[in-house]
Amino acid sequence: MSDSHDHSSAGHVLSLKMLAGTFVALLLLTALTVATGKMDLHGFDLGVAMIIATIKATIVALIFMHLKWDRPFNGYIFLVAILFVGMFLAYVVVDTNTYQNDIKGWTKENISNSTAE
Amino acid sequence: MSSDHHDSKLAHHFDDLEQQFDANKFGMWVFLLTEILFFSGLFVAYATYRSNHPDVFQYASQFLDTNLGAVNTAVLLLSSFTAAWAVRAVQLGQKNLVTTLLGITVLCACGFMAIKYMEYSHKYHEGLLWGNAEHSIFKENTADVASSVREHGHHWGDVKDLDPEFRRQTGIFFGIYFCLTGLHGIHVLLGIILMLWLMRRNMRGDFSPEKYDAVDCGALYWHLVDLIWIFLFPLLYLIS
Amino acid sequence: MNTHASSVNYLNHETGFKSWFMTLDHKRLGLMYMWSTFAAMLLGGSFALLLRFELFSPGKDLVSKDVYNHLFTLHGAVMIFLVIIPSIPAALGNFVLPLMLGAKDVAFPKINRLSYHLYLIGAVLLVLAILTGGLDTGWTFYTPYSTSTDTSVVIAVFGAFVIGFSSIFTGLNFIATIHKMRPPGMTWFKMPLLCWALYATSVIQILATPVLGIALLLIAAERIMGVGIFDPALGGDPVLFQHLFWFYSHPAVYVMILPAMGVLSELFSTYSRKHIFGYSFIAYSSIAIAIVSFIVWGHHLYVSGQSALVSIIFSALTYTVAIPSAIKVFNWVATMYKGSISFTTGMVSAMSVIWLFGIGGLTGLWMANLSTDMHLHDTYFVVSHFHFVMVGSALFSYLGGVHHWWPKMFGVMYDEAKGRFWTIVSFLGFNLTFLPQFLMGTRGMPRRYFDYHPQYEYLNKISTIGAAMIGLAVFMIFWNLWRSLKTGKKASPNPWGAATLEWQCASPPTPHNFDEAPAVGDPYDMSLIQFKSDEEGYLPINPCEHDPLICKVESTEA
Numbered sequence: 001m002s003d004s005h006d007h008s009s010a011g012h013v014l015s016l017k018m019l020a021g022t023f024v025a026l027l028l029l030t031a032l033t034v035a036t037g038k039m040d041l042h043g044f045d046l047g048v049a050m051i052i053a054t055i056k057a058t059i060v061a062l063i064f065m066h067l068k069w070d071r072p073f074n075g076y077i078f079l080v081a082i083l084f085v086g087m088f089l090a091y092v093v094v095d096t097n098t099y100q101n102d103i104k105g106w107t108k109e110n111i112s113n114s115t116a117e
Numbered sequence: 118m119s120s121d122h123h124d125s126k127l128a129h130h131f132d133d134l135e136q137q138f139d140a141n142k143f144g145m146w147v148f149l150l151t152e153i154l155f156f157s158g159l160f161v162a163y164a165t166y167r168s169n170h171p172d173v174f175q176y177a178s179q180f181l182d183t184n185l186g187a188v189n190t191a192v193l194l195l196s197s198f199t200a201a202w203a204v205r206a207v208q209l210g211q212k213n214l215v216t217t218l219l220g221i222t223v224l225c226a227c228g229f230m231a232i233k234y235m236e237y238s239h240k241y242h243e244g245l246l247w248g249n250a251e252h253s254i255f256k257e258n259t260a261d262v263a264s265s266v267r268e269h270g271h272h273w274g275d276v277k278d279l280d281p282e283f284r285r286q287t288g289i290f291f292g293i294y295f296c297l298t299g300l301h302g303i304h305v306l307l308g309i310i311l312m313l314w315l316m317r318r319n320m321r322g323d324f325s326p327e328k329y330d331a332v333d334c335g336a337l338y339w340h341l342v343d344l345i346w347i348f349l350f351p352l353l354y355l356i357s
Numbered sequence: 358m359n360t361h362a363s364s365v366n367y368l369n370h371e372t373g374f375k376s377w378f379m380t381l382d383h384k385r386l387g388l389m390y391m392w393s394t395f396a397a398m399l400l401g402g403s404f405a406l407l408l409r410f411e412l413f414s415p416g417k418d419l420v421s422k423d424v425y426n427h428l429f430t431l432h433g434a435v436m437i438f439l440v441i442i443p444s445i446p447a448a449l450g451n452f453v454l455p456l457m458l459g460a461k462d463v464a465f466p467k468i469n470r471l472s473y474h475l476y477l478i479g480a481v482l483l484v485l486a487i488l489t490g491g492l493d494t495g496w497t498f499y500t501p502y503s504t505s506t507d508t509s510v511v512i513a514v515f516g517a518f519v520i521g522f523s524s525i526f527t528g529l530n531f532i533a534t535i536h537k538m539r540p541p542g543m544t545w546f547k548m549p550l551l552c553w554a555l556y557a558t559s560v561i562q563i564l565a566t567p568v569l570g571i572a573l574l575l576i577a578a579e580r581i582m583g584v585g586i587f588d589p590a591l592g593g594d595p596v597l598f599q600h601l602f603w604f605y606s607h608p609a610v611y612v613m614i615l616p617a618m619g620v621l622s623e624l625f626s627t628y629s630r631k632h633i634f635g636y637s638f639i640a641y642s643s644i645a646i647a648i649v650s651f652i653v654w655g656h657h658l659y660v661s662g663q664s665a666l667v668s669i670i671f672s673a674l675t676y677t678v679a680i681p682s683a684i685k686v687f688n689w690v691a692t693m694y695k696g697s698i699s700f701t702t703g704m705v706s707a708m709s710v711i712w713l714f715g716i717g718g719l720t721g722l723w724m725a726n727l728s729t730d731m732h733l734h735d736t737y738f739v740v741s742h743f744h745f746v747m748v749g750s751a752l753f754s755y756l757g758g759v760h761h762w763w764p765k766m767f768g769v770m771y772d773e774a775k776g777r778f779w780t781i782v783s784f785l786g787f788n789l790t791f792l793p794q795f796l797m798g799t800r801g802m803p804r805r806y807f808d809y810h811p812q813y814e815y816l817n818k819i820s821t822i823g824a825a826m827i828g829l830a831v832f833m834i835f836w837n838l839w840r841s842l843k844t845g846k847k848a849s850p851n852p853w854g855a856a857t858l859e860w861q862c863a864s865p866p867t868p869h870n871f872d873e874a875p876a877v878g879d880p881y882d883m884s885l886i887q888f889k890s891d892e893e894g895y896l897p898i899n900p901c902e903h904d905p906l907i908c909k910v911e912s913t914e915a
Binding site (some may be wrong): 007013060093097 | 141142146147149153154157160161165166168169183187190193194195197198200201202204205209252271293308333336337340341343344347348350351352354355357
Binding site (some may be wrong): 128129130136138139141143144148150151152155156157159160161165166174241247248249250257282285286288292293294296297300349 | 460461463464465466468525529531533536538563564565566567568570571572574575578582583584585586588590591592593594597600601641713807869913
């Protein structure tokens with residue numbers, strides 16, 4: 001009631017053609033990601049796989065999950081989740097990567113060697 | 118404040134059906150947000166170990182069956198499609214079609230779990246488990262590896278020659294693999310229960326084109342389970 | 358609307374165990390949360406007293422080392438998971454929020470009930486953990502100790518996991534309620550500030566708590582199956598656990614303090630009989646604190662092996678929390694300025710918090726500083742700092758809020774003189790307990806040990822005496838409230854003269870809250886509410902008396 005400046009998604013019916021088309025597109029993208037996964041893309045493998053996965057996820061969210069016709073705020077909730085996960089991930093990965101050099105070499109074997117000396 | 122006529126579809130604390138539909142859907146989206154953050158912890162663990170040990174992930178990923186993973190992706194996509202179609206059907210008042218489509222969704226989910234079971238049992242027999250598991254071939258001390266695995270595990274030969282730290286990290290990969298897919302699998306199982314409940318309610322005639330929040334929210338949950346798999350598949354199976 | 362004779366109310370319209378346990382009524386759920394937190398507070402408080410008496414003199418006085426380790430873990434776990442986190446959001450929030458919005462209930466009453474039942478299950482699991490081997494990891498469950506100790510970590514972890522879901526569902530409910538159930542005319546900036554604070558709290562609860570859930574599940578997986586993600590012996594990284602844990606648990610600190618700040622805004626405005634100063638600043642600062650709370654968790658990891666780069670970033674970001682916090686304090690003080698202050702128990706609590714939160718907040722800056730923290734980390738300085746914030750600020754606000762809404766909850770007035778006196782005693786006892794702990798900390802006394810060097814003895818003695826004072830005062834506060842249920846004077850619908858909507862319904866409210874839709878206006882405009890001695894409470898001024906012109910116009914039209 002308070003956020004209702006635009007239409008609620010209640011009652012918006014997707015055409016069967018749209019649903020089936022989305023499904024086929026998702027299948028094609030899956031085939032594409034399997035194909036690119038088998039190729040050697042010289043370090044861009046992860047990037048390409050993630051781009052394709054993100055496209056697939058966007059299609060699912062916008063069409064299957066009705067976000068395209070839903071209240072924008074529901075979409076913002078989704079984006080906030082992604083944003084916080086991204087922030088969380090970035091901090092921890094930067095941190096562990098930075099201290100990795102300090103702990104490298106401190107494996108169990110080396111410690112027992114150094115105490116033996 | 119509220120209308121005088123009694124409407125059994127409307128809970129007493131809402132003013133009208135639109136407010137109720139909006140609130141339910143809003144609540145569902147907030148719940149999906151918590152689900153995404155629930156998984157995020159494991160994605161962070163994944164990212165940490167992968168960025169520090171890319172070679173381990175590349176090595177370990179070859180033990181996963183890409184074809185089974187791809188088939189499972191297709192199965193989940195199909196179930197998502199039928200779930201979305203079920204929402205369309207309930208909006209149009211096609212009661213029997215809703216039951217059928219939800220049924221197909223449940224079947225796909227069961228198929229997904231069956232394939233998952235095949236993968237898990239295969240890994241168990243070959244000893245492709247986290248470092249501390251009894252049947253693991255990535256154990257700290259190679260002498261501890263169970264004799265059944267030593268005899269039947271296909272990859273035992275090469276694994277034994279790995280650097281100890283590399284072997285430990287491979288164990289971590291499988292720890293993450295089982296946690297991520299296991300947690301996702303639990304969500305699939307919950308989804309099956311949810312869909313069966315929706316089917317029962319639908320057959321009882323609880324839904325109509327005016328009130329179908331439960332089907333809509335159930336489908337949203339199911340799409341999220343699909344979304345997470347869309348990321349898990351390339352992250353775990355397609356590391357070249 | 359203003360009659361005292363509202364015989365049917367939410368307390369007496371149904372009776373019996375089931376009518377309470379299976380209720381969907383937000384008011385009853387709020388009360389049950391309140392009694393539960395009080396019970397847990399007595400449990401956690403008695404742990405605290407045992408700890409303090411053990412520390413009265415060096416060496417073993419009362420309990421053994423192992424028992425001491427169990428006691429401080431359980432004191433922390435009970436006070437955090439069972440008392441402070443559900444205190445204001447779940448207990449007061451459940452009771453007050455729908456009333457403040459003029460609504461009949463929260464958006465999802467069944468989920469609300471589920472949330473309370475989950476809280477009870479979690480509490481039972483925690484008690485079960487105490488009975489089946491105890492818990493000695495500290496409430497933080499740090500790995501690798503938590504995965505190797507032979508105490509009941511798994512049961513305790515599941516308990517905390519279940520309570521986490523209870524907290525998530527409460528947050529989800531409040532967000533949906535605030536978004537979708539506001540009455541016509543109540544825009545975001547006409548909401549009472551407690552609603553803003555609860556909204557910001559809920560945002561933290563839904564974003565952060567799931568991460569605690571997964572961290573705890575991984576501990577269970579590690580103990581049961583030996584997965585090894587946090588175990589260095591298997592190639593895992595224990596610092597990763599601390600990242601996961603504090604990504605939740607630092608924001609959780611603001612789950613404790615943000616709603617307290619919301620309560621304070623209500624108390625200061627009401628008891629100063631003045632419009633809150635800087636409404637939008639307080640509202641925005643709640644949201645700012647909620648957001649900033651997510652990017653500072655690394656200051657718990659300064660000495661854990663976190664990289665210097667990330668520590669520096671976290672240190673700088675941690676300072677920014679001071680800005681929105683200070684904005685709130687300045688606005689409260691400005692609200693009191695030239696107000697007509699009445700020193701009720703609620704107001705005395707609120708004014709105590711300015712002192713306690715000032716100290717708690719400012720000492721936080723010392724530990725935000727990377728180099729100072731190297732010295733202070735894991736000393737009694739930290740213990741004192743977070744008690745000033747979590748007890749001194751959050752629990753004092755909770756008790757202030759309980760006194761403030763007590764007439765609304767039960768329709769009776771508590772004994773003001775006694776409530777005020779014991780609140781002041783608990784304030785003095787609190788300072789006596791925790792100010793010496795700052796000194797112990799700066800002189801290097803580490804936390805979590807059952808013994809200490811004799812040089813800290815006199816400080817510890819003062820601290821223990823203070824703790825006994827708090828124990829007595831809190832007990833007397835509860836006793837005073839309890840007694841008022843039997844002997845208290847009947848309360849009018851609006852005994853304090855507040856302008857928020859919950860004071861427009863009867864005290865105690867009817868089962869459906871409002872007999873007629875409440876009139877929505879500025880929640881802090883007190884000029885249209887005046888004291889009526891025959892009502893022993895405040896009533897809205899009749900617009901005709903206030904401005905005869907209006908009536909003339911109306912009567913000529915009629």
